[in-house]
Amino acid sequence: MKQFTSLSRVPQAALAALILGAVLLPSSSSPAQADQPLPSINLPIEGWTVVALKKGFLQEEYNKLGTKVNLVDPGTTQLIGAESALLDRGGLAIAQRMIYPATVHKANGIDASIVWLSTKSSEYRTPVLALKSSGLNSIADLKDKNFGSSRVACGWTSPTEIFTAAGLPLDNARERGQVRYTNISNTVATSAALLSGRIDATSTHVALPDVAALIETDEVKVIGRSPADGVYVNNAGRVAYFVMREFVDAHPQAIVAFLRAREKTDAWINANVDEAAAIIAKETRIPVAIARFGITDPSSFQYMQGEPSSQVAVDAIKTFQKWYIDHGDDILSSRHLSDDTIESFVDKRFFKGGEYSVYQD
Structure with a gap:
């Protein structure tokens, strides 16, 4: 057939x-x-x-x-x-x-x-990314900054653990955190928001083609990773x-x-x-x-x-x-x-x- x-x-x-x-x-x-x-x-x-x-x-x-x-x-x-x-x-x-x-x-x-x-999963799969030229070098640098990703995805589960471990929780529906959060339900739009400066950082699967292209062209850098012994790597991811x-x-x-x-x-x-x-x-x-x-x-x-x-x-x-x-x-x-x-x-x-x-x- x-x-x-x-x-x-x-x-x-x-x-x-x-x-x-x-x-x-x-x-x-x-x-x-x-x-x-x-x-x-x-x-x-x-x-x-x-x-x-x-x-x-x-x-x-x-x-x-x-x-x-x-x-x-x-x-x-x-x-x-x-x-x-x-x-x-x-x-x-x-x-x-x-x-x-x-x-x-x-x-x-x-x-x-x-x-x-x-x-x-792996700590390498869904890191926190910022533009190479941004001046942001660690999770601590994102206090009061704008973070954008997809809410019902690893772009939320991985960074939620990363920011929580750093003592800088993301905004959520219950209360204001120490990092502003924007839900963007489109991977291409998320990359565009990062490149344009509408958001300061994001988190998504590095292996996705549009994100891999940013890595390969050296436009973004990793400023935080999921704990290797954490809930994302071992369970949610x-x-x-x-x-x-x-x-x-x-x-x-x-x-x-x-x-x-x-x-x-x-x-x-x-x-x-x-x-x-x-x-x-x-x-x-x-x-x-x-x-x-x-x-x-x-x-x-x-x-x-x-x-x-x-x-x-x-x-x-x-x-x-x-x-x-x-x-x-x-x-x-x-x-x-x-x-x-x-x-x-x-x-x-x-x-x-x-x-x-x-x-x-």
């Missing part, structure tokens, strides 16, 4: 409306029998998925199910959080975010399950793949196919970095040097090992949820997940020892 890539880009206003609808409307999912026919599946365009399609790893797995693969732009670079709307409306079968925003989506009413989690519960119950083998293809592709990319970077550059329209940076830099997040233990996943959510609530998280304070909900949020069938696990016992 022929495979093809479909690139779908949605206007920002439409994405915002979709997200609002995804949050406000209750889920109508109901139990379904496993392994229902699946003629096609929409997967997110990522560095590894474009390589997997080009090299045939996705086709190898999905041809066994008679399923055609479409790669779809999840819209996250246009509007952070867009993937939740696409997931809820059926435009995307599997979404990828860090575990904190995935948990916020769950708290906002998305009936989704985590089917894969990465091992712990883990990568998660999550799926609507109705879909995963109906098509568990489609999830297994995705996870198997990911493992094969990740191994191939690590062994063939230059060829992989060339494929990613061509398919996602970024410079080869930036594609290579996204693979090899310590901040990389798309090519991590999986966390086999479902208990570690459950404990990670419980740990970071409590920590952020204790430190002014207005979202999870009002809509936090119960222990029972967290237990069911992590679909143990896809972790080690589970019925659909890709991990060897």
Whole structure:
């Protein structure tokens, strides 16, 4: 069966409306029998998925199910959080975010399950950045300055811990802190705000193409990092793949196919970095040097090992949820997940020892 890539880009206003609808409307999912026919599946365009399609790893797995693969732009670079709307409306079968925003989506009413989690994050992934020419050299220099990032993302979770550790808390919905905070839900707009001086510093994934370009051109510098033993690195900064519960119950083998293809592709990319970077550059329209940076830099997040233990996943959510609530998280304070909900949020069938696990016992 022929495979093809479909690139779908949605206007920002439409994405915002979709997200609002995804949050406000209750889920109508109901139990379904496993392994229902699946003629096609929409997967997110990522560095590894474009390589997997080009090299045939996705086709190898999905041809066994008679399923055609479409790669779809999840819209996250246009509007952070867009993937939740696409997931809820059926435009995307599997979404990828860090575990904190995935948990916020769950708290906002998305009936989704985590089917894969990465091992712990890194202090290099989401540092605090300032312009090289700014004169700002440490977190202490940001007192009463303007910090901007995406609220429901690592651009908030990582710096919240960094600033708290430095005794300079960010503004939050409850009280004024010692650093002004602006929510900017677009990675390109965040970079533009930093370059134009509208904000003094930001925090985001260094491996994202627009941010990697600022690093490679020596326009920004790191002035603070997440504690290596902290809540972000060990818990909130883990990568998660999550799926609507109705879909995963109906098509568990489609999830297994995705996870198997990911493992094969990740191994191939690590062994063939230059060829992989060339494929990613061509398919996602970024410079080869930036594609290579996204693979090899310590901040990389798309090519991590999986966390086999479902208990570690459950404990990670419980740990970071409590920590952020204790430190002014207005979202999870009002809509936090119960222990029972967290237990069911992590679909143990896809972790080690589970019925659909890709991990060897």
